[in-house]
Amino acid sequence: MDLIPVPRVAVPDEEGRRYVFGPEPVLDAGPGCEGVARWLRREVGGATGWALPAGAPGDLRLRLDPAGTGPEAYRLEVGADGVELTGGDAAGLFWAAQTLRQLLGADAFRRAPLRPGRAWDLPYARIADRPRFGWRGLMLDVARHFMPKDGVLRYIDLLAAHKLNVLHLHLTDDQGWRIEIERHPELTETGSWRPRSRWGHRASPLWNETPHGGFYTHDDIREIVAYAAERHVRIVPEVDIPGHSQAAIAAYPWLGNADVVDTAALRVWEDWGVSENVLAPTEEVLRFYEGVFEELLELFPPEVSPFVHVGGDECPKDQWRASATAQSRIRELGVDGEDGLQSWFIRHFDRWLAERGRRLIGWDEILEGGLADGAAVSSWRGYVGGIAAAEAGHDVVMCPEQQVYLDHRQADGPDEPMPIGYVRSLEDVYRFEPVPPKLSPEAAAHVLGAQANVWTEVMEHQGRVDYQVFPRLAAFAEAVWSWMPEPESRDWAGFEARVPAHLARLDALGVAYRPPGGPLPWQRRPGVRGRPREGAPPIV
Template sequence: MKLKVVLVFALSLIFFGCNTKETKVFTESDIHVIPKPESLKLIEGNFQFNKNTVFYVADKAQSAAAQILIDRFKEAQGWELKTVDTQPKSNYIQFKTSEDIEDEGYKLMVENDVITIQSNDFNGFLYGIQTLRQLLPPAIESQTKIADISWVIPNVEIADKPRFEWRGLMLDVSRHFFQKEYIKKTIDRLAFHKMNTFHFHLIDDQGWRIEIKKYPKLTEVGAWRVDQEDKPWDGRYTPKLDEKATYGGFYTQDDIKEIVAYAESRGVTVVPEIEMPAHVTSAIASYPDLSCLEKPVPVPSGGLWPITDIYCAGKDSTFEFLEDVLVEVMALFPSKYIHVGGDEATKTNWEKCPHCKKRMRDEQLKSVEELQSYFIKRMERFISSKGRVLIGWDEILEGGLAPGAAVMSWRGVKGGLEASAEGHDVVMTPGTHCYFDHYQGPMDTEPLAWGGHSPVSKVYQFDPIVDGMSEEQAKHVLGGQANLWAEHITTESHSEYMIFPRLAAMSEAVWSPKSSRDWVDFSSRMENIFKRYQHQGINYAKSAYTITSETEVDEATNTITVSLKNEFPVADIRYALNDAPLDETATTYTKPIEINSTTTIKASLFEDNKPVGKVFEKTFNYHKAVGKKVTYNTKYSDSYKGKGAGNMVNIVRGTKNFHDGQWQAWLVKDMELTIDLEDETEISNVSVGTMESQGPSIYFPTQVEVLVSNDGKSFTSVGKIDRPYKNNPGITLKDFSIDFNTQKARFVKVKAKNLKTSENGNDTWIFVDEIIVR
């Protein structure tokens, strides 16, 4: 009898232990949802998921939304959660259709025994699930089974809806081709961030990426280029017509159908971009008759400027071709909008072309700008006849815009202001905040990018409604999007690095009420989403942690003041000088650091008393020429003056950003300058700090020579370095250092020879930031 009682008691412990709900008290600081919901109220209690939790669904749309979370639990926990069509008594998630909720909006109620998601459409249900997903521990994103996790979330009431209907990301697959699996992964991640538009940049000069059955040469020829991936984008030669083209790829129509269907299952609309009349060299390489000159051209391997090989606007056959292409495109993409590009068309061939001249006479057009307007208006009539809406970059405004067209404003916000004032719908995507091909941290610490500086904090400042817009204009703002141009993006890993976490900032900028946006609050939530990215296997950028410095030089005393910061508003930055360790004993940064002798500063962001992120390290070298007079025997360019006459001996070094104000440069000319050390001084080494970035035609000198003198008239050479040209696709900083026997000298002359002409025929630059005399 006693044994039976013990067994019953033990089984009771097991039974109740398995079903006892975990008691956990949540605070608002435990909630890290991005983008931030419109309203959120924390309620006492919590809901705990377990292997018996079910999803109560009424239709296929609700079931599809539920599947997102079901799949997550299967991967992260191994559970096979079910959907049911009969309402359970407890431990379930239910979906309710509510006509009172705006499009894509949702209400989420989490109670102890039941979670309710209300919406009037699939996207709303999907976004309710995505919010539920972010209330769960970050381990829900794991791609492998996780042990010892309690899947408990707080009881909350959330009412949420997007601020804008267009919340997008543009991916350029022409400059570098990405497989459809990566496209689908990107679409998944858009949905995770409640983004609903994938702008698919399928066509550009360097590659035609979509199968068009009526014109097979577009992919047989236009999808492939001569492989020059070992050279900088803007330093590649023009291939010969008979050179074998091996780099590229394209999507079959079946691939496109698969991508579009997948996007639809994630609430994402795919907007195709079919460029015209420019950025189409890949099409003209395939069918030369489409151009004014009708001359065979190769698909460019890299940068192309100006873009003169464009579609001929004078031939009806051009429009027949484009209409045929668009018919096939529209059959694949159900998107309301069809993007036609329309940007950066150099119209010099139109000015000479007899077909274009005849078109201008027949249509009474006064300029080639009006001819471009005719081109876009004609395509707009065709697109609208198929029940679609033409959208293009803001250059389509030039010469007048068709009434039904929409505009994507990228050259700042002017295009959006102008188009909305004329009654056109606009998508705001200014390069200042929305171009993800820009650097997001210091160039010295980042992978190669196009240029510019758009850190995550700057992206977060983006607002599609800009100063100067009336209420009526604001109604025409569809929303905003980020753009990732891929001239320098060669791998999926690099692409992810450029997109994340900036996409999180963009998502909040286009979803959340402007009044609720706060960088301090967002940056605290961003640390949680970093953990989710890690579980998802995303190669996200940690640039927000990176320490940056601002340096001021007191020219009278040669004292340097160094300020340190990163993007986090409340950051524990610590530093150490010279050989001191950068550990828990490091000095907490509270004010600018003053130095007046050769000093190395090391700094890092600290968490839990340990350094995190990249370590900042910079040496300020007080050499023998600091603050001395420099005479320029050949003057530097007015475009790159550095800090003026004292730049070469001011201790502060330049970065990989040649616009940082610390570089002096010579175009084609050789550099020659003389430093007056004021007194005869013992010296044995001179170093010349230089940069190479072959894309914008910045090359290392081919020779550096150092000469010394005591009278400033008669100079003796003490050393010379010859360096022949070498191909270099990256950005490199290098000190050309010349050692010589110790000797006394007052004057030091430095010469650096310019390459003068690059491999592709461009004039070349020498960039120099400091002459170091030891």
């Protein structure tokens, strides 16, 4: 049936029978199914021309069965009396609707009917499915290159189409601050714009001299959060501390280490890499960021965003070593040098968020100073940090750079645009396994799931993001949804055979994916330097 992700159980009709919809199918939505009914009328109805009026008995029937087989589980049955979708919860019912759209074919992903009045049919079948992991996500870096709100909404739809349920938004970095904070207006008035951008990897001599920037207003964020919630996608906001903070310091120079650098002269960073300009370890800086997080918590309610990401990675310590203020702070706090200062930042917000009913999550460097019981770790430097966190009783999201950084190149040919990192082919991503075999069963239970990360230094617009993300995100979606934990046991040949049908769906959605034969002429970036790495690290 060419479904991606492949379901646990899919039984086609041995006789090849099909259910043919009439010109005006009726939708029978049971209690609690109203959200999925709205989505079907809007999306599937738009593509087919169906109005899907309410009525019983219906050609399409939606039901909730809380006694089902677990969170996000669903059943889909096609027979002589039509199609019945049953969800163990509202999310499961929504995933059933996504499966229905795939079964209808690529034309069901259009915004309007291609041939008004055409007949639609489905093969008789019985499908039963549920996900392996509860965290199936994508990290989208909107700080290095800003993605306007409509692009974020589009990516929420693309995640939902692949049964992915977490969008991690990297909202702040040295190169830009992307979320309005009303009590600190300079964060966006100054911090959201940079004068120019490096064109290519940071070793490239080329520049794009066009100023770059943008940010999301409070209302933009409210819209994004509500749109995602309707599609059962959780948003995880990230505000980076104490490193990756030059944009904030450019807006408010007193946030930086002004006793060792002229922070008033700093601008939003126009280059890539890791800036030396980090937050000063003062109480005033803590109060400032508490205000930032207070607004963040109002915009991302706990029922849709229980986690708040604080970054915590790649914090250079040179300024703290040279700063009398920082050195005095080390003595006052009694922490273990400059590394202890970084841990002090993280532990403070760990407690602060926990007191407000939220859970802190950060990159695996945050392990180095000890964490509260509820804190979680994004393991990006391979599996080691995730293994250590899980064995220590912390929840983990696996996103190892060597396996699921989708900014890494997809092939080693000369036409790959601005090639970054290791070659991670479609098959490599398909064979990604979130749970390392070294973990004990008790520790393995702490692996919440996984996410693919997309850092956008060399992705200057939506088309470049599409090229890096797709179709590899489809392979990732199957790896984190399907119940095939052993990479070697996964049916790569079967997945590869389903890809052409899925590419047709992506075509219908207007996704500028990387073609199987390599980049099209307008997807290349001849003469623009990247940073390819030699060799390919092992999958596990």
